[in-house]
């Protein structure tokens with residue numbers, strides 16, 4: 001990356017991390033997958049119960065494989081051969097996890113986390129249940145404010161997920177949200193996490209570069 005762009009990226013991340021702290025959330029900024037793994041070695045202890053929310057970023061950054069190779073009790077919703085009942089059971093067990101991994105659809109400069117879910121299991125676990133939540137995100141998710149976060153979801157995250165899941169919604173052909181009520185609609189729960197009670201619960205890891213939607 002151009003060094004001047006990198007300086008701007010560094011400044012943006014530093015500001016978001018500063019604002020997360022005011023909201024009793026912890027921010028980290030790392031430069032590589034190997035640095036990420038070192039940080040995860042510290043945040044996740046052996047034998048802990050770990051689960052994940054749906055996230056392309058976690059795949060792109062090899063977090064799923066990392067967890068499969070750690071000595072933890074990984075509630076792996078992506079394990080081959082699971083029935084829909086098995087996956088639903090994992091969604092419920094995840095509420096009792098020691099550590100829950102996900103990404104975020106957007107994060108504002110002010111440190112608010114904005115997410116939209118279809119089923120709601122991911123945002124529900126981010127809000128309540130798991131003792132620790134670790135969100136891993138590329139710099140591409142940083143936006144100016146909550147309006148920009150909503151716009152990001154309408155223009156990028158939701159239409160890209162619709163393409164990935166091959167849903168028959170208006171945004172599948174337009175690439176932009178038209179607030180549909182389609183049977184295939186994937187946007188049902190719109191959430192803002194603005195702060196935490198427990199300052200040790202929420203951990204947001206920024207990885208230099210663009211990841212996920």
Ligand code: SF4
Nearest residue numbers: 158171177178180187
């Ligand atoms: S509400 Fe409908 S049109 Fe809008 S992003 Fe979601 S699925 Fe697409």
